[in-house]
Amino acid sequence: MAVIINYKKCCWKDGECSSCGCKGSSKKCNGCVEVCPVNALIRNKLVEIVPDKCISCGACVEACPKIAIKLVN
Numbered sequence: 001m002a003v004i005i006n007y008k009k010c011c012w013k014d015g016e017c018s019s020c021g022c023k024g025s026s027k028k029c030n031g032c033v034e035v036c037p038v039n040a041l042i043r044n045k046l047v048e049i050v051p052d053k054c055i056s057c058g059a060c061v062e063a064c065p066k067i068a069i070k071l072v073n
């Protein structure tokens, strides 16, 4: 399984939360990145996945309020 991020839906743009439908305060998305148990998601200009670390647990999919993350085969 692989994590796919839909960057049109994701609120994290250009290094900050653009709309904050996530769980954090207005400038800090506390969605997918914080719930990942193996630190496979990182915030840069966009949220990025480190595929080699991901264990396909699905926690980020559950956490994302924007339905911007999918796990696909």
Ligand code: SF4
Residues within 6 Å of the ligand: 005, 009, 010, 011, 012, 022, 029, 030, 031, 032, 033, 047, 063, 064, 065, 066, 067, 068, 069
């Ligand atoms: S939780 Fe969803 S909207 Fe928030 S940064 Fe992660 S993918 Fe984007």
Ligand code: SF4
Residues within 6 Å of the ligand: 003, 035, 036, 037, 038, 039, 040, 041, 049, 053, 054, 055, 056, 057, 058, 059, 060, 061
């Ligand atoms: S599926 Fe689990 S391990 Fe993979 S990025 Fe999402 S939270 Fe992290």
